[in-house]
Amino acid sequence: MLRVLNIRTAVPMKKPLEALVAKKLRCSRSDISRLIIVRRSIDARRKPRIYFVFTVDVEFVDESRVWKRCRDNKDVRQLAESSAPDIRPGTQPLTHRPIVIGTGPSGLAAALALAEHGYAPIVFERGCDVDTRTKDVEDFWRGGPFKASSNVQFGEGGAGTFSDGKLTTRVNHPLLRRILQTFVDAGAPEDILYAYNPHVGTDVLRRVVKNMRHTIEAQGGEVRFSSCVTAIHRDDSGRITSVTVNGCDEYPAELVVMGIGHSARDTYYMLHDQGITLEKKPFAVGVRIEHSQDVIDRAQYGCPAADLGLEPADYALVYHSPEGRSCYSFCMCPGRVVVGASSEEGLVVTSGRSLYRRDSGLGIS
Ligand SMILES: Cc1cc2nc3c(=O)[nH]c(=O)nc-3n(C[C@H](O)[C@H](O)[C@H](O)COP(=O)(O)OP(=O)(O)OC[C@H]3O[C@@H](n4cnc5c(N)ncnc54)[C@H](O)[C@@H]3O)c2cc1C
Numbered sequence: 001m002l003r004v005l006n007i008r009t010a011v012p013m014k015k016p017l018e019a020l021v022a023k024k025l026r027c028s029r030s031d032i033s034r035l036i037i038v039r040r041s042i043d044a045r046r047k048p049r050i051y052f053v054f055t056v057d058v059e060f061v062d063e064s065r066v067w068k069r070c071r072d073n074k075d076v077r078q079l080a081e082s083s084a085p086d087i088r089p090g091t092q093p094l095t096h097r098p099i100v101i102g103t104g105p106s107g108l109a110a111a112l113a114l115a116e117h118g119y120a121p122i123v124f125e126r127g128c129d130v131d132t133r134t135k136d137v138e139d140f141w142r143g144g145p146f147k148a149s150s151n152v153q154f155g156e157g158g159a160g161t162f163s164d165g166k167l168t169t170r171v172n173h174p175l176l177r178r179i180l181q182t183f184v185d186a187g188a189p190e191d192i193l194y195a196y197n198p199h200v201g202t203d204v205l206r207r208v209v210k211n212m213r214h215t216i217e218a219q220g221g222e223v224r225f226s227s228c229v230t231a232i233h234r235d236d237s238g239r240i241t242s243v244t245v246n247g248c249d250e251y252p253a254e255l256v257v258m259g260i261g262h263s264a265r266d267t268y269y270m271l272h273d274q275g276i277t278l279e280k281k282p283f284a285v286g287v288r289i290e291h292s293q294d295v296i297d298r299a300q301y302g303c304p305a306a307d308l309g310l311e312p313a314d315y316a317l318v319y320h321s322p323e324g325r326s327c328y329s330f331c332m333c334p335g336r337v338v339v340g341a342s343s344e345e346g347l348v349v350t351s352g353r354s355l356y357r358r359d360s361g362l363g364i365s
């Protein structure tokens with residue numbers, strides 16, 4: 001397989017990608033047997049001309065013939081076999097099923113991997129399933145009661161379910177594509193595999209997290225809602241022996257994966273009280289900036305994004321001061337609206353969320 005970088009074409013695209021790749025590699029379209037888009041970004045530096053810039057992986061009917069012709073092209077290289085690390089199972093048999101706490105991104109990822117490898121995990125989630133949770137959250141936003149276990153932070157899918165569902169990581173890891181593929185397998189649109197700033201949206205995420213749960217269950221796992229882990233028990237050597245759920249039901253366990261997010265203060269106090277070491281993380285302080293999306297589109301593209309058939313524009317700003325402190329735009333999201341995201345009675349938290357179409361008319365950073 002060859003990786004081809006820097007395929008530039010004006011927006012809107014007039015020719016299919018295969019034709020552009022064939023031209024760049026000086027071969028014919030029929031030489032190409034498979035084309036995978038790895039990355040699509042937008043170059044708007046020469047407005048009003050806007051370009052897509054693609055990176056693609058290409059399989060050929062006869063790769064060696066094509067490679068001979070383009071081996072001197074600095075935008076083309078041969079790809080080694082996939083370097084994504086595989087998950088290695090342990091060597092000691094488990095006496096009990098592994099327990100996962102939380103169904104946010106980390107808990108779901110752990111449960112999916114364990115289920116896929118035949119470990120039949122039990123997943124405890126203090127909140128409700130995503131349909132019940134959606135109703136509770138929408139009631140709350142309309143002025144209804146606050147529910148301590150079913151809100152914007154707690155429940156199926158975790159804190160991200162009522163978010164923008166942006167999948168930007170700022171890291172380049174060989175497992176990233178596999179994680180994005182897990183989202184696609186669960187119903188997310190395929191363009192997240194190659195978009196520069198992949199985005200799913202609250203509406204699509206609801207379906208995605210539910211499908212992930214169905215996959216865990218189909219592979220022998222179990223997901224139990226309204227099940228808050230309230231104690232973790234250990235023997236004298238410090239090994240985990242069981243967990244207590246909702247203050248009364250005890251489940252034997254030797255392997256517990258905690259994906260409890262940053263809002264479960266009661267659980268952090270419980271861990272601290274039980275002598276489990278906790279490490280503090282550095283934190284940043286931010287402000288929220290709200291623009292009209294039209295202003296961002298015109299600044300980036302010179303016209304409304306829709307005129308070009310593009311998605312609403314975004315931006316990223318970074319400033320490094322000479323004293324070593326930095327300021328950066330975190331999580332700018334087109335189409336976002338600000339919502340109440342409290343997870344405790346009496347505490348006010350706000351965050352932003354957007355739908356897949358990002359058409360609220362606002363852009364919030
Ligand atoms: C409103 C909002 C918008 C956001 N938008 C984005 C975004 O667009 N893109 C992005 O990348 N990040 C976003 N984030 C951050 C992102 O959601 C978090 O980084 C991510 O959810 C962390 O995943 P997690 O699995 O570690 O924890 P969480 O998603 O917080 O999940 C933890 C889960 O554990 C459950 N739980 C906690 N304690 C217990 C217990 N004792 N027993 C049982 N269950 C328990 C909780 O109910 C929850 O469902 C957003 C966060 C918020 C709050």
